[in-house]
Amino acid sequence: MESRTSKSRVGRRQFLKGVAGAGLMLAAGPALSRVSAQPKEVKVGFLLPLTGAFAEAGQLNKQAVEMAVEEINQAGGVKSLGGARLVALFGNSSTVDEANTETERLIAREKVIGIIGAYSSGATLSSTVIAERAGIPYLVPNALADEITGRGLKYVFKSVPHFSQFAINGGELVRDLSKKAGLEVKTAGLVRENNFFGNVVGREFNKHIPSFNLKIISDNVFPTNPTSFEDVILRLKQDNPDAVFAAGEPSSITLLFQQLNELRYWPRLGWVGVGGGYSNPITWKNLGKLANGLIAVNDWFPDIKRPGAQEINARFKTRTGLDMLGNANTTYAGVHIFYATLEKAGSTDGAKIRDALAGLDLTSGAPMFMYERVKFDQTGFMTYAKLVGAQVRDGQARVIWPESLKVTDAVWPVPDWGRRG
Amino acid sequence: MTAEILVQAMVLGLLQGGIYALVAAGLTLIYGVMKVVNFAHAEFLTLGMYLAFSAYTLLGVSPYLAAVFALGLVFVLGAAVQRTLIRPALRHPQINQLLITIGLSTMLIGAMQIIWGPRNYVVPLPWGRATLGLGDLRVTYTRLIAFGVAVAIAAGFWVFLKRARGGLAIRAAAQSPDAARLMGINVERVNLVTFGLGTGLAALAGALIAPVFFINPTFGIDYFLLPAFVIVVLGTMGNFVGAMVGGLVIGLAESFGGLLLGAALRQFASLAVFVLILLWLPRGVFGGRMT
Numbered sequence: 208m209e210s211r212t213s214k215s216r217v218g219r220r221q222f223l224k225g226v227a228g229a230g231l232m233l234a235a236g237p238a239l240s241r242v243s244a245q246p247k248e249v250k251v252g253f254l255l256p257l258t259g260a261f262a263e264a265g266q267l268n269k270q271a272v273e274m275a276v277e278e279i280n281q282a283g284g285v286k287s288l289g290g291a292r293l294v295a296l297f298g299n300s301s302t303v304d305e306a307n308t309e310t311e312r313l314i315a316r317e318k319v320i321g322i323i324g325a326y327s328s329g330a331t332l333s334s335t336v337i338a339e340r341a342g343i344p345y346l347v348p349n350a351l352a353d354e355i356t357g358r359g360l361k362y363v364f365k366s367v368p369h370f371s372q373f374a375i376n377g378g379e380l381v382r383d384l385s386k387k388a389g390l391e392v393k394t395a396g397l398v399r400e401n402n403f404f405g406n407v408v409g410r411e412f413n414k415h416i417p418s419f420n421l422k423i424i425s426d427n428v429f430p431t432n433p434t435s436f437e438d439v440i441l442r443l444k445q446d447n448p449d450a451v452f453a454a455g456e457p458s459s460i461t462l463l464f465q466q467l468n469e470l471r472y473w474p475r476l477g478w479v480g481v482g483g484g485y486s487n488p489i490t491w492k493n494l495g496k497l498a499n500g501l502i503a504v505n506d507w508f509p510d511i512k513r514p515g516a517q518e519i520n521a522r523f524k525t526r527t528g529l530d531m532l533g534n535a536n537t538t539y540a541g542v543h544i545f546y547a548t549l550e551k552a553g554s555t556d557g558a559k560i561r562d563a564l565a566g567l568d569l570t571s572g573a574p575m576f577m578y579e580r581v582k583f584d585q586t587g588f589m590t591y592a593k594l595v596g597a598q599v600r601d602g603q604a605r606v607i608w609p610e611s612l613k614v615t616d617a618v619w620p621v622p623d624w625g626r627r628g
Numbered sequence: 629m630t631a632e633i634l635v636q637a638m639v640l641g642l643l644q645g646g647i648y649a650l651v652a653a654g655l656t657l658i659y660g661v662m663k664v665v666n667f668a669h670a671e672f673l674t675l676g677m678y679l680a681f682s683a684y685t686l687l688g689v690s691p692y693l694a695a696v697f698a699l700g701l702v703f704v705l706g707a708a709v710q711r712t713l714i715r716p717a718l719r720h721p722q723i724n725q726l727l728i729t730i731g732l733s734t735m736l737i738g739a740m741q742i743i744w745g746p747r748n749y750v751v752p753l754p755w756g757r758a759t760l761g762l763g764d765l766r767v768t769y770t771r772l773i774a775f776g777v778a779v780a781i782a783a784g785f786w787v788f789l790k791r792a793r794g795g796l797a798i799r800a801a802a803q804s805p806d807a808a809r810l811m812g813i814n815v816e817r818v819n820l821v822t823f824g825l826g827t828g829l830a831a832l833a834g835a836l837i838a839p840v841f842f843i844n845p846t847f848g849i850d851y852f853l854l855p856a857f858v859i860v861v862l863g864t865m866g867n868f869v870g871a872m873v874g875g876l877v878i879g880l881a882e883s884f885g886g887l888l889l890g891a892a893l894r895q896f897a898s899l900a901v902f903v904l905i906l907l908w909l910p911r912g913v914f915g916g917r918m919t
Contacts, residue, residue: 257746258741258746259846260846260850262741262746262844262845262846263746263747263748263844265746266745266746266747401892427890427891428890428891428892429891429892430891430892430894430895432850432851433851433891433894434644434841434851434852434855434882435640435644435882435883435886436891437636437637437640437883437886438637438883438885438886438887438890438891438894439886439891441633441636441637441887442887442890442891444633445630445633457748458748458842458844458847461748461750461842462841462842465750465757465840468757469757469759469766469767469768469771470636470766471759471766489747489748493748493749493750493842495752497757
């Protein structure tokens with residue numbers, strides 16, 4: 208582990224030196240005429256929920272964007288565009304309507320050369336269509352719905368796992384952990400929000416979970432902005448599933464866990480949360496001890512065994528005081544993927560950037576802190592976007608699944624409230 | 629469905645209803661006296677939550693003590709808002725007042741996001757998760773306190789309205805501002821105090837529920853504005869006791885509706901009760917039959 212960290216650090220220094228050298232060469236006289244023909248800056252639009260219910264995650268993602276853009280500019284900007292600086296322009300995607308208006312604004316008024324966003328799947332599905340019509344490449348590093356790709360849109364690329372993977376991997380995780388502990392698991396419960404994301408959760412889990420010999424016996428949908436979860440919990444208590452799969456946002460999860468504890472309900476085996484809300488460090492911080500034992504399935508965790516993961520997380524933590532989660536990690540990777548695309552394209556033309564994205568194949572560079580390879584399939588989906596499971600212990604998520612990436616063993620079954628330390 | 633679960637649903641519904649009632653009380657008071665529908669009401673609740681949070685985390689002051697200060701502080705703020713924004717518009721069409729309070733709501737949410745950030749916070753009371761167990765029934769102390777204080781304050785305020793001179797002045801100004809003015813009541817001052825009290829009650833409710841829920845800038849508007857309006861209309865707009873009863877009715881309807889129909893249809897259940905009552909009593913429970 209140590210050697211890995213130090214190796215990557217040397218690599219970065221060498222890289223910076225190289226960049227500084229390249230910058231000097233570009234600044235030299237003979238190159239000047241060529242440089243002046245190139246744009247001084249390239250504008251990239253970022254759609255994030257900066258206000259409203261998802262503002263917390265949106266603001267965290269914004270900080271991840273700013274960190275990535277700073278790094279890229281400090282290392283000399285886009286070298287294939289004569290060292291043009293990346294400029295991040297932000298648009299609010301709190302609601303579908305707002306995301307659409309902001310997409311129009313970013314494209315028509317700000318003349319962005321690409322868009323990255325838009326956090327919520329609903330806002331992404333509609334705003335991608337607007338960008339497609341304008342011929343502006345759109346990278347989705349933070350919205351999960353499967354339908355985002357595969358609609359025949361040529362300018363849309365997705366570098367975050369599909370939602371169906373959460374259902375499949377969630378099922379695998381519960382099966383593997385139970386098998387290892389020698390426990391039988393037959394029934395599952397679902398807890399999800401009554402919005403686009405929650406409905407996708409319901410559809411995918413109901414579709415995939417039965418293939419693991421698991422029967423969903425309690426499917427609970429809660430309203431957006433619930434003032435209580437008591438009815439959900441009382442129903443779970445009555446249906447008594449072995450394990451519960453759940454999705455939600457930090458605010459509703461906080462309330463849910465407070466009331467789970469209050470009503471002393473805990474499923475026989477454990478609680479598996481999927482998606483950004485459950486893997487958000489703010490959720491664990493707010494819950495304190497209540498989060499102990501919770502299993503979160505997500506695309507990444509800071510202690511994962513990948514090059515640069517700890518280092519990048521540490522830098523982010525210095526800036527924000529928080530771990531790089533809640534899709535801040537995927538958004539950060541998205542900026543670097545887009546930057547690598549621009550280097551490859553050497554152009555600000557939408558069609559050329561689109562072609563560069565379609566033909567991208569990275570096995571080194573910043574995005575490797577998350578992915579083993581960056582390459583998009585025919586539909587524009589990055590098949591190397593995969594999921595891992597982690598268990599929360601004292602505010603820290605430790606990777607426990609799959610076997611190849613785990614750093615510690617899972618506690619399974621997770622003891623109920625009365626038997627916890 | 630076992631009896632145990634039904635009893636639990638009833639108790640939890642009543643507790644939730646008590647909190648709704650306190651939030652709705654300030655709203656109905658302001659409407660009753662000034663006929664102003666205050667769309668920024670929920671933001672004063674959120675502000676109360678933040679004040680309790682900051683008092684606890686920065687100064688180590690109990691959120692329940694902070695509730696008293698929140699009441700005072702927001703009383704002054706509410707009175708200032710009334711003097712500068714509401715009073716000049718009182719004789720204008722109601723749509724003006726409506727738009728002013730909607731604008732105020734947006735401004736307050738923005739201000740709170742600037743001061744406290746968009747992050748969710750919880751008040752980390754060490755005993756915040758402790759529960760009182762009665763047989764199979766479990767209720768957190770924080771919820772019991774919020775409910776108890778809400779009911780006590782509502783009752784105390786009701787006595788104040790009925791017995792005290794100030795209460796009489798408020799009721800007189802509500803009934804007929806012009807007649808009250810002729811009787812020597814300073815209606816402008818009554819309006820100022822009422823608005824301060826109404827918003828202060830919202831902040832007090834906010835501070836009381838801060839340890840029960842979580843806090844973010846849009847908490848009030850997201851979670852409490854709609855139930856508060858439903859309760860106020862259900863209990864007849866401007867009727868203080870009506871708000872109390874309406875709060876409990878909606879709390880129970882949500883609790884049983886969620887249990888029987890599923891949580892997603894919880895609001896359907898409470899709004900169905902609301903519509904049915906209004907069909908029968910268009911002016912709300914305390915408005916009397918229309919003739």
